[in-house]
Amino acid sequence: MHTSTALLTDHYELTMVDAALQAGTAHRRSVFELFARRLSGARRYGVVAGTGRLLEALAHFRFAEAEIDFLREQRVVSDATLDWLADFRFSGDIWGYPEGEVFFPGSPLITVESSFAEGVLLETLALSILNSDSAVATAASRMSHAASGKPLAEMGSRRTGERSAVAAARAAYIAGFSATSNLEAGRSYGIPTMGTAAHSFTLLHDSERQAFEAQVAALGTDTTLLVDTYDIEQGVRTAVEVAGTGLGAVRIDSGDLPVVVARVRRLLDELGATRTRITVTNDLDEHTVAVLAAAPVDSFGVGTSVVVGSGSPTMGMVYKLVAHEDATGAWVSVAKKSADKASVGGRKSVRRAYDARGIATTELIFLGDGPGGEPEATGPAGATERDVLEPLVIDGAVKSGHTGAEGIAAARDRHARRVSELPHVAMSLTRGDPAIPTEYR
Amino acid sequence: MHTSTALLTDHYELTMVDAALQAGTAHRRSVFELFARRLSGARRYGVVAGTGRLLEALAHFRFAEAEIDFLREQRVVSDATLDWLADFRFSGDIWGYPEGEVFFPGSPLITVESSFAEGVLLETLALSILNSDSAVATAASRMSHAASGKPLAEMGSRRTGERSAVAAARAAYIAGFSATSNLEAGRSYGIPTMGTAAHSFTLLHDSERQAFEAQVAALGTDTTLLVDTYDIEQGVRTAVEVAGTGLGAVRIDSGDLPVVVARVRRLLDELGATRTRITVTNDLDEHTVAVLAAAPVDSFGVGTSVVVGSGSPTMGMVYKLVAHEDATGAWVSVAKKSADKASVGGRKSVRRAYDARGIATTELIFLGDGPGGEPEATGPAGATERDVLEPLVIDGAVKSGHTGAEGIAAARDRHARRVSELPHVAMSLTRGDPAIPTEYR
Structure with a gap:
């Protein structure tokens, strides 16, 4: 290159x-x-x-x-x-x-x-x-708001060009995401990277239990186990049996998420894994994130929709x-x-106008002064303007x-x-x- | 990088x-x-x-x-x-x-x-x-067919990541486009590149005539003049006056294209520029290309829609x-x-089945033989199969x-x-x- x-x-x-x-x-x-x-x-x-x-x-x-x-x-x-x-x-x-x-x-x-x-x-x-x-960034910003403060990870590298993936991770982070799966974004831009295992890892092993044991041995109990390769309920039970109630998180990547998540939360609590988090990653966009924000989900992984600008x-x-x-x-x-x-x-210069409560009211574009010019501020009492x-x-x-x-x-x-x-x-x-x-x- | x-x-x-x-x-x-x-x-x-x-x-x-x-x-x-x-x-x-x-x-x-x-x-x-x-490539292939043999140029670099743009030019070329505006695609992959001038070039000059004169002086009469910065009819007249009836092509980048194109073709013919081609570039996709294929358009430039996969x-x-x-x-x-x-x-191997006229009928995916295996061919008389x-x-x-x-x-x-x-x-x-x-x- x-x-x-x-x-x-x-x-x-x-x-x-x-x-x-x-x-x-x-x-x-x-x-x-x-x-x-x-x-x-x-x-x-x-x-x-x-x-x-x-x-x-x-x-x-x-x-x-x-x-x-x-x-x-x-x-x-x-x-x-x-x-x-x-x-x-x-x-x-x-x-x-x-x-x-x-x-x-x-x-x-x-x-x-x-x-x-x-x-x-x-x-x-x-x-x-x-x-x-x-x-x-525009799509990611909507998702960040929809998540109501719960962390979002960008995981869409596979659904966009290999170099655009790095730029997408960077843009999503700027717009409020907290991490990415993309290692080059970590190296090039210092963005936190994360991820543990895919279904292929479970399928490689002779049983789900063996896969979980291998993962916990390598990554510790504060890891995220993917529990939906076979039966989710059994997956959760096996995960807690293998990692103990100190298990970091379980990840769910399929199914009717609001229903499944509620069931998994109840099950984790019953098993004593009350501090084990739930992360979901199934073709989410800002709309599904908004729906799930009220469910007992602790974090979201968003793939395709964020890297392709959600439509x-x-x-x-x-x-x-x-x-x-x-x-x-x-x-x-x-x-x-x-x-x-x-x-x-x-040539234009720009000021954003705010009301007395500090809420933006108008994007003011001044003609003729050119960038950096000093347009005259006007507005109602308490209103302010800011050079953009x-x-x-x-x-x-x-x-x-x-x-x-x-x-x-x-x-x-x-x-x-x-x-x-x-x-x-x-x-x-x-x-x-x-x-x-x-x-x- | x-x-x-x-x-x-x-x-x-x-x-x-x-x-x-x-x-x-x-x-x-x-x-x-x-x-x-x-x-x-x-x-x-x-x-x-x-x-x-x-x-x-x-x-x-x-x-x-x-x-x-x-x-x-x-x-x-x-x-x-x-x-x-x-x-x-x-x-x-x-x-x-x-x-x-x-x-x-x-x-x-x-x-x-x-x-x-x-x-x-x-x-x-x-x-x-x-x-x-x-x-x-999948979007580009639809456009190639819709163009009914008229050449298509990929011009969407500005609407996708800067490295994805190079890959997009390559993919569109494979799917039947004949050229790209992207110079790096020309350098990296040997794809023909093309382009002459944008509206900014006309606007820079003191008149449309001066801009056309400058372009013809540098690029010759077999160039493409962009005629829709001000009034299209006047633009066409000026173009032919400046370049003569040997003008290569005019480009139209706005307006109700089927109507405008027909008018421009008549005008060019009236002015004696019967061999001057018409190229259009206004937010085209496979649907608008199909509509215009019957109009007197000689070539298409497609931007956004091809590089973002047309939806x-x-x-x-x-x-x-x-x-x-x-x-x-x-x-x-x-x-x-x-x-x-x-x-x-x-593991799977694949054969495509064809009828006696050589038209594909079925994608046959054979389980168990693995890639390169030799599945048994079956089918009606005259039918054939091909390893994919x-x-x-x-x-x-x-x-x-x-x-x-x-x-x-x-x-x-x-x-x-x-x-x-x-x-x-x-x-x-x-x-x-x-x-x-x-x-x-």
Whole structure:
């Protein structure tokens, strides 16, 4: 696998650079915005994820010899453009919603200010990362709330691409999950990993008892035994016989869970294993988690639904040129005019408005001031406003605090805080309007 | 990014190896099967993709110092198991459906015969790759048929994880697409790449005419001009004025396509650009492609829908232990008993049955003979049967022809051939039963 991220890019980004360099327009200062026209799946709010990964990928966005050779052989661009690409280092500014923040239709999640050529080159990579990571985080956030404080583990690696699995584990953790099954996510991002055994382990052995004995011998009594390979009730009895009443947990991966869980809890208690926890993992999503939150379940393992965004595997974000300098150096706001894909031109800054109780009321998008501008605050008594955009890259240098384990920890805290500020309707699992309106000023 | 694929693995695969090594059961010869219980999205057939990628990933499935250090620090397994992992090289056999082949519920797409420990380690990686790549290929195959021979380009990189995008381009190409926008897919797999310009390129310039002039100057008149940034009719006129009647193509990315396309074709013809092609790219899926196949569209660009599997982003494949040697060395067939997740134990071989006209009639799964066995053929006069499984890895050595560009070319040919052998109902875009039944013998 190549380390450079520069070819994780659509062919047309390079032909545009080529043509603009030849036309003398490539160096016009430009502003690109990454945003979602609507919230996929009619969610009530979106959760930003991937920002830290994008900043990390930016450091590897280099056209080294191997990349240049490929572009030359395929005649993707002219030789002059190859020279320009070989020297390319992103030198502009990026402002954005920090990772873990919530967002709404039109929110400018990433604002890139640079030459046209530098900004357009980042389009595909930025969208790939933000669209997929935010789809996972948005679904994971709903599940986190539905679980009512009970821990959730992400276990969906097998249901998404092998590298997307690592990103999904990271996004779910930011949105409130407490662990993942994915070891590479543990290694790359420091996310706690967990897991004990699958049905195949029980089936390998001559009896369920022999399998449990082998597992307890290796992993201790504070392990999780999978009790539903054969008969669940017998599985629970055998588990407690083998591990004793100090058994850590039992896992249930099939059946009508609310009924089964209640029975297993009663049985564990009867057997004296009153502190043995119950974890469930059977094709859960936010709806089944919500149903089970009231049952005697101690933790959830969520697989497929979280890594595929629970019905919305991508966020539909776009990356649009919203302003640029013209031939005279004057700024021009631009936007495509087609009715079904209209967008709002011009640089923007964002404040979130809160009522006197600290509940978010409106996403205020100010036109014309550009990122970091200071729009005038207005509102009823006690109301406040908060700047949302943060500098992520200035003059090509990545600001600290957004990447690595530090960035993930900050994003996880931020997510919890921002979700807690949303009005109650945000927690509805039904399809509907965004929890707060977006207002352009 | 780490080169080793060994940690793209669920934590529990390693704890199972750990416990089984300690119990003395890890070395029992075992057979694991990767299959789908049903076809996601009630598709009529599935398309196998990812096999070549899995074989390539297998070569990098190594626990080197960096991986061992992480597992030691996190105390995932015991020191003795770390030693075993450090020496791990897959030494077993893998049989499977070759890439591009079609499949049905229960089809054993991958059969791994090895020690339990070696086979269980591959579970997560094999499922990640096959589930996601096959979901894309299955959707892409429907689109290829719907396009009635008109070329399709995959352009969805921005709507899936940045590495999944490369795999998706590969899977779509196997399933009949002719090109991709993804440059890394061009570099890594030799897939033709294409693309010219986005709306931002037009918006950057002082006028649409100036943008078209810049593009034609750089890319020649045989380029594709995007004509819908402002007014489509004016865009077409300007395009032909700038490039002449030798203009390669115009691209339309918005609007009510059947109507717009017909108008643009008439206008191009009126302007004398009778050989200028029309390509469309507006949120297409197999249904809209089918509608447009009769319109004067020359080629399609498909984005989101193909990379997210058109409503079925993962295939729901599982990887199950189906047989193993017991303590005495005798083979035992095994399967989980739970009603909702039952599977068929035992080693299997597969033949596809055909009628006298060469149309597939049944997927015959023979129990007990194991991969490569020679089941007895039976059937009406003129009917034939064909072995489906092929050896992919023997004694740890990957068989030639399945990986790299060679593997992709073979898979693409195979896909076209196998789809052409399916009964007509397979081409239905409605939800329904598999095109042919699966029969166990």
